[in-house]
Amino acid sequence: MDFLCADDIHSPDAIILPLKKPCVSKRYTQKTIRPTNTLKELIMNLKMLGTGVLAYLIWGCFPLFFSLVSHIPPFEVISARIIWSFLLCLLLVIGLGKMKALKSALSVKAMVWSGLAAILISTNWLIFVYAVSIGQVIQSSLGYFLTPLVSVFLARFILKEQIRPLQSLSIILACFAVAFEIYRVGSLPWISLMLASSFGLYGLVRKQAPFETLNGLFLETGWLVIPALLFLVAIGSAGLNPSPVNTGSTIDLSGTYLMLSGIVTAVPLLLFSAAARQLPLTVIGFIMYINPTMQFITAIYIFKEPFSGMQLIAFSLIWLAVIAFCYDLYHIQRKNKVTPVNS
Numbered sequence: 001m002d003f004l005c006a007d008d009i010h011s012p013d014a015i016i017l018p019l020k021k022p023c024v025s026k027r028y029t030q031k032t033i034r035p036t037n038t039l040k041e042l043i044m045n046l047k048m049l050g051t052g053v054l055a056y057l058i059w060g061c062f063p064l065f066f067s068l069v070s071h072i073p074p075f076e077v078i079s080a081r082i083i084w085s086f087l088l089c090l091l092l093v094i095g096l097g098k099m100k101a102l103k104s105a106l107s108v109k110a111m112v113w114s115g116l117a118a119i120l121i122s123t124n125w126l127i128f129v130y131a132v133s134i135g136q137v138i139q140s141s142l143g144y145f146l147t148p149l150v151s152v153f154l155a156r157f158i159l160k161e162q163i164r165p166l167q168s169l170s171i172i173l174a175c176f177a178v179a180f181e182i183y184r185v186g187s188l189p190w191i192s193l194m195l196a197s198s199f200g201l202y203g204l205v206r207k208q209a210p211f212e213t214l215n216g217l218f219l220e221t222g223w224l225v226i227p228a229l230l231f232l233v234a235i236g237s238a239g240l241n242p243s244p245v246n247t248g249s250t251i252d253l254s255g256t257y258l259m260l261s262g263i264v265t266a267v268p269l270l271l272f273s274a275a276a277r278q279l280p281l282t283v284i285g286f287i288m289y290i291n292p293t294m295q296f297i298t299a300i301y302i303f304k305e306p307f308s309g310m311q312l313i314a315f316s317l318i319w320l321a322v323i324a325f326c327y328d329l330y331h332i333q334r335k336n337k338v339t340p341v342n343s
Contacts, residue, residue, distance in 0.1 A: 049283065052275030056287050058268040060294025062128070063137045064302070065264055068257045070133040072238075077258065078126045079228035080239030084262025086225040089218035092266070102215040111219075113209040118220035120202035127194050136191055138305050141295035142181075143195030145318045148288065148325060149174045150200035158204065166328035173321035177314045184310045213273035217266065285329035289322060 069077050093099055131140040149170050155161045156171075163171075181189045211219060232239050238252070242259035245252040276284060296315075299305045 044278070048275045048278040049287075051271050052279055052284070052287055053290065055268040055272035055275065056290035057294070058264065058271070059291040060298075062264070062291075063132050063140070063295055063298050065257075066129055066132045066261075067303070069129075069254060069261070072254060072258070074126055074129040074133055076232065076235065076237050076239060077129050077261065078122060079231050080237065080258035081125060081261040081265060082122065082221050082224045082228040083232070083239070084259050085217065085265045086221035086262075088262050088266050089214060089221060092214055093218050096214070098212075098215055101212065102218070105210045105215070110209050110211070113205055114211065114216070114219045115223050117202055117205045117209060117216070118223040120198050120205060121220055122224055124195060124198040124202060127191060127198065131191050131195075135303060135305055137295055137299035137303055138307060138311070139189060139191040140195055141292040141299060142189065142315065142318065143192035144199075144292035144295065145289070145315075145322060146174055146178075146192060146196035147199050148285075149321055150196040151203055152325075154200050154204055164328060164332070166324045166331075170321040170325040170328070173317050173324065177317035177321070180310075180314045180317065184314065213269060214266075217269060280333060285326050289326075 066077070093102065128140055131137060152163060152167050153171050156163050178189065178193070181192075206216065209216060209219075231237075237258075238245070238255040239258040241255045244256055245254075300307050
C-alpha cells in the first residue's frame with residue numbers, strides 16, 4: 001500500500017492516507033532518482049523544506065502557547081479558537097479570491113463530510129487543550145506519535161487496504177506500547193488514544209470533502225461558529241474582547257491570547273499546505289515528528305512533568321514503531337521513483 005500526504009489537514013500533524021499502488025509501465029525503470037538540475041530548483045526545495053519545518057515548529061510550540069490560557073476552561077478556549085479562526089479564514093478567503101473555488105465545490109455531500117470533519121477536528125482541539133490545562137502534555141505527545149500509525153490501522157480495517165510488513169510491525173509495536181501504558185497506569189491512556197483516533201478519522205473524512213486547505217478550515221469553523229458564539233456570549237467570556245484588561249494590579253491578556261489562538265491555528269496550516277505540495281513524501285514522513293518530539297521535550301524540560309522509567313519503555317516501543325514507519329516510507333518512495341526509458 002502506498003501513501004499520500006494530505007496537504008489540507010488542519011492540525012499539528014500531517015496524516016498519511018492510503019492510495020492504491022500506481023501501475024508502472026514496462027517503459028519505466030525503478031532505478032533512477034531525478035536529481036536537482038538547477039540551482040533554482042535546489043533553492044526552491046530548501047525553501048519548501050524550511051516552510052514545512054517552520055509549520056511543524058509552530059505546532060510543536062502549541063503546548064507553550066495554550067499554557068498561557070490553561071486557567072480558562074477548555075470549552076471556552078476552543079469556542080474562542082473557532083470564532084477567531086473563522087473570522088481570519090473569512091478575511092483570507094475574500095482577500096485571496098478563494099470564494100469562487102469554494103462555491104464551485106459546494107454540494108450537499110461535501111457539506112455533510114465537512115460538518116463531520118468539523119466535529120472531529122474540534123474534538124481533537126478540545127482534548128489537546130484539556131491535556132495542556134491538566135499537565136498531561138506527555139500524553140498528548142504520545143497521541144501525536146501514534147497518529148500516523150492509527151491512520152494506517154484505519155486504512156486497513158475501514159478502507160480494506162493491504163498493508164506492508166513494516167507497516168504491520170509499526171502497528172504491532174504501537175499496540176504493545178498502548179498495552180504497556182494500560183498496565184502501568186491501570187486504565188486506558190484515553191488522552192493519547194482520543195487525540196490519535198480523532199485526528200486519524202478526521203484525515204479520512206477530510207479527504208471526502210473537495211475543499212482546499214483554507215476553504216476547508218473556513219467551512220469547518222463555519223459549522224461551529226454560531227454555537228461557539230452563543231456559548232461565549234452566555235458566559236460573558238473574555239474571548240470576545242481581544243483588548244488587554246487592566247485589573248488594577250496586573251494587565252489581563254486572556255482575551256488577546258484567545259484571539260491569537262485563531263491566528264496560530266491558520267498560519268502553520270497554510271505554511272504546511274504550501275510546502276506539502278512540493279516536498280517528497282519521505283520528507284513529510286520525517287518532519288511530521290517534529291511536533292510530538294517538541295511536545296515531549298517541552299513536557300519534561302519546561303513543564304517538568306514526571307517521566308518514569310516505565311513510561312520510557314512505552315515511548316521506546318513507539319519510537320521503534322516510528323523508525324519502522326519512516327523507513328518504510330523511505331523505502332517505498334525510492335522504489336516508486338521511475339523515469340521513462342527511451343523505446
